[in-house]
Amino acid sequence: MTPNTYKEIHLINRPEGTPTNEDFAFVDKEIPSLETDELLLKTLYLSVDPYMRGRMKDVKSYIAPYQLNEAITGGVLAEVIDSKSDRFQKGDIVTANLAWAEYNTAKADAVQKVDPAIAPITTRLGILGLTGLTAYFGLLDIGQPKEGETVVVSGAAGAVGSVVGQIAKLKGARAVGIAGSDEKVDYLINELGFDAAVNYKKDSFNEDLKDALPDGVDVYFDNVGGPVSDAVIWELNNKARVVLCGTISSYNTPGEDIGPRIQWKFITTSSMMKGFTLGDYAHDFKTGSVDLAKWLQEGKLKYDETIIEGFEKTPEAFFGLFEGTNLGKQLVKVADSEIAKL
Amino acid sequence: MTPNTYKEIHLINRPEGTPTNEDFAFVDKEIPSLETDELLLKTLYLSVDPYMRGRMKDVKSYIAPYQLNEAITGGVLAEVIDSKSDRFQKGDIVTANLAWAEYNTAKADAVQKVDPAIAPITTRLGILGLTGLTAYFGLLDIGQPKEGETVVVSGAAGAVGSVVGQIAKLKGARAVGIAGSDEKVDYLINELGFDAAVNYKKDSFNEDLKDALPDGVDVYFDNVGGPVSDAVIWELNNKARVVLCGTISSYNTPGEDIGPRIQWKFITTSSMMKGFTLGDYAHDFKTGSVDLAKWLQEGKLKYDETIIEGFEKTPEAFFGLFEGTNLGKQLVKVADSEIAKL
Numbered sequence A, B: 001m002t003p004n005t006y007k008e009i010h011l012i013n014r015p016e017g018t019p020t021n022e023d024f025a026f027v028d029k030e031i032p033s034l035e036t037d038e039l040l041l042k043t044l045y046l047s048v049d050p051y052m053r054g055r056m057k058d059v060k061s062y063i064a065p066y067q068l069n070e071a072i073t074g075g076v077l078a079e080v081i082d083s084k085s086d087r088f089q090k091g092d093i094v095t096a097n098l099a100w101a102e103y104n105t106a107k108a109d110a111v112q113k114v115d116p117a118i119a120p121i122t123t124r125l126g127i128l129g130l131t132g133l134t135a136y137f138g139l140l141d142i143g144q145p146k147e148g149e150t151v152v153v154s155g156a157a158g159a160v161g162s163v164v165g166q167i168a169k170l171k172g173a174r175a176v177g178i179a180g181s182d183e184k185v186d187y188l189i190n191e192l193g194f195d196a197a198v199n200y201k202k203d204s205f206n207e208d209l210k211d212a213l214p215d216g217v218d219v220y221f222d223n224v225g226g227p228v229s230d231a232v233i234w235e236l237n238n239k240a241r242v243v244l245c246g247t248i249s250s251y252n253t254p255g256e257d258i259g260p261r262i263q264w265k266f267i268t269t270s271s272m273m274k275g276f277t278l279g280d281y282a283h284d285f286k287t288g289s290v291d292l293a294k295w296l297q298e299g300k301l302k303y304d305e306t307i308i309e310g311f312e313k314t315p316e317a318f319f320g321l322f323e324g325t326n327l328g329k330q331l332v333k334v335a336d337s338e339i340a341k342l
Helices: A051-055 A121-125 A130-143 A159-170 A182-190 A205-212 A226-233 A263-268 A278-297 A311-323 B051-055 B121-125 B130-143 B159-170 B182-190 B205-212 B226-233 B263-268 B278-297 B311-323
Strands: A005-011 A024-030 A038-047 A073-083 A093-099 A103-107 A112-114 A150-154 A174-179 A196-199 A217-222 A236-244 A258-260 A272-275 A305-309 A329-333 B005-011 B024-030 B038-047 B073-083 B093-099 B103-107 B150-154 B174-179 B196-199 B217-222 B236-244 B258-260 B272-275 B305-309 B329-333
Touching (some): A005 A311, A038 A121, A073 A103, A073 A121, A093 A103, A093 A121, A121 A329, A130 A236, A130 A278, A150 A159, A150 A226, A159 A174, A159 A278, A182 A196, A205 A226, A217 A226, A226 A236, A226 A258, A263 B236, A263 B272, A272 B263, A311 A329, B005 B311, B038 B093, B038 B121, B051 B311, B073 B103, B073 B121, B093 B103, B093 B121, B121 B130, B121 B329, B130 B159, B130 B217, B130 B236, B130 B278, B150 B159, B150 B226, B159 B174, B159 B278, B174 B182, B205 B226, B217 B226, B226 B236, B226 B258, B305 B311, B311 B329
Parallel strands (some): A150 A174, A150 A217, A174 A196, A217 A236, A236 A272, A305 A329, B150 B174, B150 B217, B305 B329
Antiparallel strands (some): A005 A024, A038 A073, A038 A103, A038 A329, A073 A093, A093 A112, A258 B258, A272 B272, B005 B024, B038 B073, B038 B329, B073 B093
């Protein structure tokens, strides 16, 4: 039964370093009445993502900063509880960019229907959603791995990284992962089929990395930045491609992120690096989605999800991204579906 | 008249910071007798280039380091004084990669004939040689400036930079130069037709740069690296292209070159940077040479040369590159031609 009120999470401080509970507030909201074409949506799962940390800063970027005392928004998987649109019925599962909230209203054309028959619905927030597409386009369009080449991915046990390594393998490349624990290293090699993996928290990281790269680096898919990336860049082969997806190591660092200048290495190896955000590929999402779904159905892609239960644990799930507590996609389970009974 | 002996410059120390006279020795050599297919060449001009500083370090790079107690080599323009090849006659002017020496011997197939009728012969060491081709391929293949875009070039009054800005103008872009003196700024704007230019040695450099870039930066052709490049990168537009040609600001810096990490800027603007060395384009030199010669003959490209007279001043000419004493191409005039009388 739908209550009259629900909770929504607002950003109330711009975190200086590592975000804390003090930066968020759970605000009571009333369920509004629907207007024409609107849907009432009950949140089933929501996605917490590293890029959201960037939006908490008040700086110009590819995407507008979150406003103070307003809801944080992100990927949400929801059930239609009430509909004033011909295109949606109660019980439909949809995904959209919505508030971190127990309920949302949205215009029908702002949400996408999810077919629960294709794959578990949570994949639409992960490997079959923006996460999978990020790996797909970054690796294939910018990285362009060729058979026999070496692809290194940092944040390899995370949502994007784990897909990158597997697509690299599908393309006949050698996949080398960098992650933050021996358990993750083991997971990458033995569960996901990476050819090698290295724990960057070990003192022997630099030597371990070199040992894992007897033929150097042809493609580096970078989710983390910082000293890990400095070390990988040092190993670039001629005409290497560096795909810049994220710099999670620095998101919580106040002040300037300082390190060795890398231009000389790129000159002497004729290498390239390119940043991207998924919006660059919006015209081509269909192609990527079809390929990812096919590979998933053929058993060629595996994925993991780390699911925290309870809307009140959303900040905690978010904080965990920066501690690397997640394996694969980090989700918050907010509620069970009440109509579709998924 | 050809003497029996000549001088050749050897590298005798690997410079730690700024090179000095102590790092070089003038060594007496005997003119050898020629073998079949060999030429005896009298050096008329030789080219000193920033990239040579890199070869003085004992590090693996795209090109082998100079060996200690052996001759430094580079671009030389010479007259054929004696020939055991059917393809060359005494008095022919040739260019090749040869020792910093008053005389050289070379196999006929290691040199290229220079036609003095096309342009002054010194252009073959500059705008019609590797220098011009470096500007041409770096800007057009990597930078790909479009009409109305803003192209920034550092080291703009140097041999490569001055050509980059002019080709940018030919392609309908706005050319903004960065150089190290007000005289050079004036030269770029009033002699070469740059739209704006900024003196990086002024305290107001950062503000001056911003003022010169009302529409941001679409292409940055980088010859210098270091803090100048940090400042330009901060101004990149969406989908900007950074062409990495050199990092002259750091060539004489011992130890690590440290600065702000730039990955985040490239992510948020979906920008690209790529290093190159001219060898990447060896298959296409003809196209570039034809275009450059055509533009030069049509008066669409201007060039300057800074010529120091006297072989003994070669190290001094080389040192000057790092102090920015040159306008355009820095050459050393070693001798007059004795047969062709150019």
